[in-house]
Amino acid sequence: MIVTTVSVQVKPEHVDAFIEATADNHRHSIKEPGNLRFDVLQQRDDPCRFTLYEAYETEEAVAAHKETAHYRRWRAAVEPWMAERRLGIAHRVLYPAEVARWKS
Amino acid sequence: MIVTTVSVQVKPEHVDAFIEATADNHRHSIKEPGNLRFDVLQQRDDPCRFTLYEAYETEEAVAAHKETAHYRRWRAAVEPWMAERRLGIAHRVLYPAEVARWKS
Numbered sequence: 001m002i003v004t005t006v007s008v009q010v011k012p013e014h015v016d017a018f019i020e021a022t023a024d025n026h027r028h029s030i031k032e033p034g035n036l037r038f039d040v041l042q043q044r045d046d047p048c049r050f051t052l053y054e055a056y057e058t059e060e061a062v063a064a065h066k067e068t069a070h071y072r073r074w075r076a077a078v079e080p081w082m083a084e085r086r087l088g089i090a091h092r093v094l095y096p097a098e099v100a101r102w103k104s
Numbered sequence: 105m106i107v108t109t110v111s112v113q114v115k116p117e118h119v120d121a122f123i124e125a126t127a128d129n130h131r132h133s134i135k136e137p138g139n140l141r142f143d144v145l146q147q148r149d150d151p152c153r154f155t156l157y158e159a160y161e162t163e164e165a166v167a168a169h170k171e172t173a174h175y176r177r178w179r180a181a182v183e184p185w186m187a188e189r190r191l192g193i194a195h196r197v198l199y200p201a202e203v204a205r206w207k208s
Contacts (some may be wrong), residue, residue: 003145005109005155019198026199041107041195051109051195053157091145091155094123095130 001036001093001102002062006052006086014081015048021077022050028070029054034061036102048083055093055102105140105197105206106166110156110190118185119152125181126154132174133158138165140206152187159197159206 010018022040029038036055043049056062065071096102114122126144133142140159147153160166169175200206 002148003143003157005145023199030200038199039107039197040199041109042198044106044194044196050198051193053107089155090148092148093143094146094154095127095142095144096134 001099002056002059003091003093004052004054004056004062004088005091006054006088008050008052008078008086009083010048010050010078010081011083012048018050018078018081021074022052025070025074028068029065032061032065032068034058034064036099057099105203106160106163107195107197108156108158108160108166108192109195110158110192112154112156112182112190113187114152114154114182114185115187116152122154122182122185125178126156129174129178132172133169136165136169136172138162138168140203161203 008018019040019042026038026040029035034057036057037053038055039053041051041053043051054062054065056065093102112122123144123146130142130144133139138161140161141157142159143157145155145157147155158166158169160169197206
């Protein structure tokens with residue numbers, strides 16, 4: 001399993017549009033084979049900062065995500081709304097170790 | 105729902121002990137009433153950096169976690185093993201919005 005955390009700082013005037021575009025990405029991503037989670041979080045003390053928590057079963061599923069129409073649409077839409085370059089960090093999963101525990 | 109992401113940089117010589125202590129914290133935390141998730145991740149390009157992903161149903165459940173014996177035991181154990189102060193960031197959940205989707 002691989003979890004990528006993506007940190008995004010959005011320009012204040014584009015926060016609503018960013019949430020809408022990311023909701024679309026979320027709805028489609030959770031239907032991908034190999035997707036385990038696609039959580040969208042807003043930082044409490046900075047509503048312009050978001051964290052995406054993207055869990056996939058395999059490396060191949062991560063790569064397939066980046067080829068989807070919904071990911072490409074999201075990436076193109078949000079690019080001009082970001083106040084800084086987004087930061088994606090890949091992790092390996094220690095716990096829970098059982099893949100079944102990641103399925104909701 | 106509240107998700108706290110906790111970023112921890114561990115001194116290389118204490119990585120194994122940190123993983124063991126955090127496994128214990130994980131095992132107990134997921135049994136707390138109000139806990140939705142307690143994921144433990146290791147950064148792929150820096151095995152000394154960890155992310156804890158702690159999801160709770162309510163503010164009260166977050167506060168109760170900090171009073172538990174397992175949390176206090178973990179905090180005391182890992183304190184001297186950290187290379188820098190740990191950083192916890194609280195988030196509100198946008199998606200998935202349904203609490204049932206967070207239960208595994």
